[in-house]
Amino acid sequence: MALEQLLNGLMYFERLHIIELQRPAANPAQAPAPEALPSCGARGSGLDTLVADEPTLRRLQREGGWGIDDTKLALLHAGDTCLLSLVDGCIAGYTWVHTGGRPEIMPGLRLQLPAGALYNFAGFTHPDFRGAGLQSYRHQAVWAQLEWAHMGRMLGYVKATNFASRQGQGRSGYRRIGSVALLGSRKRFVAWLSPALRHSGVRRLEGPSGVVDRAWALLQRQAQGAWVGLVSHTLGPWLHSRLRRRSQRSDTHSYTCFHRAPTQLAALTGPVLAHLGLDRVPGGAQGQPLRVLLYACSNGAEAYTWSAWLALQRPDLEVVIEASDLSPELVSQARQGRYTWSELTQGREVPAWLVAQTFDRDGDAYVVNERTRRRVNFSCADIVRDDLRGRYGEADVVVAQNVLFHLPPPLARRAFDNVVRTLAPTAALFIEGMDQDLRVSLTRAQELQPLAWRSREIYDESRRHIPARWWQFHYGAEPWLPFRLAPLRRYGTIFLKGPTSVSLRSQALAT
Numbered sequence: 001m002a003l004e005q006l007l008n009g010l011m012y013f014e015r016l017h018i019i020e021l022q023r024p025a026a027n028p029a030q031a032p033a034p035e036a037l038p039s040c041g042a043r044g045s046g047l048d049t050l051v052a053d054e055p056t057l058r059r060l061q062r063e064g065g066w067g068i069d070d071t072k073l074a075l076l077h078a079g080d081t082c083l084l085s086l087v088d089g090c091i092a093g094y095t096w097v098h099t100g101g102r103p104e105i106m107p108g109l110r111l112q113l114p115a116g117a118l119y120n121f122a123g124f125t126h127p128d129f130r131g132a133g134l135q136s137y138r139h140q141a142v143w144a145q146l147e148w149a150h151m152g153r154m155l156g157y158v159k160a161t162n163f164a165s166r167q168g169q170g171r172s173g174y175r176r177i178g179s180v181a182l183l184g185s186r187k188r189f190v191a192w193l194s195p196a197l198r199h200s201g202v203r204r205l206e207g208p209s210g211v212v213d214r215a216w217a218l219l220q221r222q223a224q225g226a227w228v229g230l231v232s233h234t235l236g237p238w239l240h241s242r243l244r245r246r247s248q249r250s251d252t253h254s255y256t257c258f259h260r261a262p263t264q265l266a267a268l269t270g271p272v273l274a275h276l277g278l279d280r281v282p283g284g285a286q287g288q289p290l291r292v293l294l295y296a297c298s299n300g301a302e303a304y305t306w307s308a309w310l311a312l313q314r315p316d317l318e319v320v321i322e323a324s325d326l327s328p329e330l331v332s333q334a335r336q337g338r339y340t341w342s343e344l345t346q347g348r349e350v351p352a353w354l355v356a357q358t359f360d361r362d363g364d365a366y367v368v369n370e371r372t373r374r375r376v377n378f379s380c381a382d383i384v385r386d387d388l389r390g391r392y393g394e395a396d397v398v399v400a401q402n403v404l405f406h407l408p409p410p411l412a413r414r415a416f417d418n419v420v421r422t423l424a425p426t427a428a429l430f431i432e433g434m435d436q437d438l439r440v441s442l443t444r445a446q447e448l449q450p451l452a453w454r455s456r457e458i459y460d461e462s463r464r465h466i467p468a469r470w471w472q473f474h475y476g477a478e479p480w481l482p483f484r485l486a487p488l489r490r491y492g493t494i495f496l497k498g499p500t501s502v503s504l505r506s507q508a509l510a511t
Contacts, residue, residue, distance in 0.1 A: 015160040019174040052082040093125035114201030136172040240471040256298035257346040289318035293395040296403035297323035300334025324381035337368030402433030426498035450492030
């Protein structure tokens with residue numbers, strides 16, 4: 001204990017005891033139940049356990065105080081299980097169980113467990129039921145689940161300095177099988193597994209465990225990052241311009257995802273609506289509907305995100321979104337509004353509000369609900385060749401994002417002019433994903449003014465899907481270089497049409 005305190009005064013040091021609970025020889029259903037539990041539901045239903053589903057966990061998340069967050073919901077989708085304990089039909093606590101054999105003990109430390117071993121984590125008992133032994137009961141009840149009948153061990157961990165937790169786990173029947181020592185910093189550390197732990201079949205995954213190997217890997221990453229940064233800010237623009245002149249581009253490429261640009265959404269319901277006279281301040285045109293034309297909508301992710309965001313932030317505002325795409329197959333998928341979890345997330349974290357606001361569950365599929373769907377219409381359109389103004393008229397907001405950089409410059413200019421013709425006299429253009437040189441010249445020619453509100457943050461978000469060596473891809477976008485001429489116009493993704501300056505109300509929102 002004194003040694004750990006001394007080491008923690010110099011650097012981060014932590015010692016974890018890995019503990020094990022063996023499957024009991026007796027029938028787990030005969031395990032003694034806790035006593036003196038308060039009642040909170042229907043009388044006579046007694047003590048029970050239940051595997052939690054997503055709607056139940058989301059209800060607990062909304063109630064608050066249960067420790068359920070988006071991370072735990074992501075673990076549920078990844079295959080982990082939440083086992084609830086019930087007292088007279090009322091939820092009293094939970095225990096999470098990982099069955100994949102590769103649990104992440106903490107950020108940066110993932111272990112490979114021996115075959116036939118579960119991993120228990122994230123236990124919680126509601127304050128109304130603490131002190132009655134519910135945690136021990138849940139741990140024993142794990143063995144009653146038929147899908148885990150072939151598992152014989154359940155592992156967990158407890159900090160060496162947490163004596164109260166160690167005593168509680170001992171009362172539950174756990175025994176220590178080894179230790180893990182962490183030394184370094186909380187983000188980068190060396191992990192040493194005790195011989196007894198390695199002998200039991202536990203191994204560390206991901207990352208070198210030796211001090212020299214980790215130091216060398218860190219130096220390599222820093223050197224590589226410094227080289228990429230140097231090229232990115234010096235030769236990158238020249239290399240990228242040279243690539244664009246020689247590369248073959250296609251207007252059939254498609255890319256989109258839900259909640260791609262959160263700060264851009266905030267700008268939509270902030271300074272953009274203020275510019276249109278649709279803000280909530282006195283004098284705003286509350287009865288005027290908002291009409292949006294969204295080109296190159298792909299599978300509908302961006303259109304549905306906009307619909308859900310506007311319904312959440314401005315339920316008082318009537319909204320009509322006309323979304324279109326060149327591909328009939330993508331338009332058909334967008335109209336169906338049916339997505340898998342991988343299509344919904346694209347490997348990124350999607351906020352809980354978006355899932356709750358936008359989708360209903362149908363088995364493993366996420367289906368866009370009616371309140372989000374009824375604001376959006378889908379059709380086929382070619383932004384290069386079709387008469388967009390004759391077909392769609394004018395709109396308050398026009399969106400053509402991540403499409404123009406896939407077109408050769410002559411076609412990109414034609415598409416840009418075609419899109420801009422559908423702007424109303426007072427309107428906003430969202431134009432993320434466009435060649436910067438073209439953006440400067442074309443927006444200036446059309447007398448469009450860049451929106452300064454959090455423009456650098458919005459631009460940085462637009463580059464999240466761009467590789468670090470952006471100059472090697474025709475759709476690459478240079479980082480924000482302040483020495484460039486007209487940086488707001490070069491890197492801005494939102495442009496306003498109408499008065500030459502943003503209204504006072506919009507400036508106040510920007511502040």
